[in-house]
Amino acid sequence: MHINPDLFILIKPPALVIWNYKSHEQYSVDRYHADRLIELVEKPSRFDPTHPVDSTFVTTGILSENPFTRDHWGWDDLSRIFHMGTRDLPMANSPASCTEWARNYLAHCREVMRHPQPPPHRHATALHQDLIQLPTPLPEHCEANNNEFTTVLLHRKTCRKFLNWHVSLEQLSTILYLSLGYLRERELDIDPCIPQAFRSRRSSPSGGGLNCSEGYVYIRNVDGIGPGFYYYHPDKHALTLTRGPGISLATLVQGQHFIENLPFGVFITCRFDKMWWKYPHSQGYRVALLEAGHVSQTFQLAATALGLGTWVTAALTEQKIEQALHLEGLSEQPLLFVGAGYSHGETICDELRELLKTPSENH
Incomplete structure (x- = not known):
């Protein structure tokens, strides 16, 4: 027994x-x-x-x-409970289409809105005389509003409708290098006392210099490279095909079918075994989540700077992703998916927009 x-x-x-x-x-x-x-x-x-x-x-x-x-888990039981208890969230029925996803999502939102909203933040009602007014943000003071970094920050947004246009290989290369690549430009900016194993540097911070985040690139429509799943080598700035096409992206992100025409994206995983090696306390799990978020934001800013729209989700179908990426055990786990492509910037997909135009009793 x-x-x-x-x-x-x-x-x-x-x-x-x-x-x-x-x-x-x-x-x-x-x-x-x-x-x-x-x-x-x-x-x-x-x-x-x-x-x-x-x-x-x-x-x-x-x-x-x-x-x-x-499976082996390198932290304590509480962190394992948190990780296992928040993955593969149960769904009665996975949406079979974008319309079905939109109906389910709208029904969920309407159910939430039936409940009283949380009260405003405790400081939201501060008296006017207690407020410290800040100066006008810098972009207003820049000639012709040409602060490029600020412009990128202001234009980054989550899009849910993408054009069926290809992305160039140069755009893909640039985004991967700036978000996940080990930057050659920083090789001379490393303190000599740092061990060789910790000298690789990305544009985003990494807990303990471990670079535990990995990138698995999903490609559907990129010039010069076939569709499929690829592993990105951050040290070589190169891709390795790990699985060909044939898997629906929607099935890997809990039935969000509106994203099917996304030209490319990256499943960001974490090498938990590397974290366990250096940080045996389960607080290291926080670091893993934070690092994935840093990489995701850098990816989105780099894509925005290249004129692309972006989309990010943590609604993952983990077991199917693990199978698609050939991940075994708990030593490496998917945490986020982030993608990019040409878009007019719509934040709502067509199917959900149509439902919002009709009376709620029809849903």
Whole structure:
């Protein structure tokens, strides 16, 4: 008899709740079942598959007659619970089309809006005399408003409709180099006391200089390179084809079909094993998430500077992504997807816009 390692117990009077945080299932346990579970924990040899309680535990996945598979995790149980409990979020039915996604999303938004909104921030009602007025932002003082960096920041936005235009190989190369590449321009700006293994530098900060973020490039419509999935080598500034085309991008990002004509994007993963090596405390998980966010923002700013629109999502279908990218175990995990292409800047897809034009009772 084996106990599922992906469980923890919550105390919610008048019962205990067993949460399988990997499958996102919860079970309320009465005293009779709880006593039996404790008995089996103390003496596994008493397990009887014909016992009504034991068979219930087997059916629900709490117990098994065969060993459970458990991947190595280098941090403590709390960080594992957080990671496993927030991946592969359950969906009753994956949207089969952009229209279906739009209906589901709109229904969710309307359900949220039925509840009272949180109150304003506690400082939002500060008296006028307590406010420190700041000067006009710098762009207004720049001749012809030509501060290029400020312009890029102001133009970056999340787009949800892209034109079916190709992106040049030079644009792809530039964006990958500036966001994920090890910058040759910074090789002479490294303190000699830094070990060789930590000398690679990206444009974004990296926890401990580990560069734990990796980039897997999804390509659909880029001049000079075929569609498929590629691994980006940050040290060589080169790509390796890891999987050909044939996988719908929407299935990898929880059915967001409006993004199917995106010319390219990057799945940002984290090498957790590198983080575990240097930062054994689970606070390192925060660093992993922050680094992925830094890389994502740099990607978006570089793309915006090249005249492209951008899209980013953390709504990932992790198991399918892991299969597509050939990721095994928990040592490397996907955290974000960010993409770019030509767009008129629409923040709402056509299908959702059409639904918003019609009365809500029709949905």
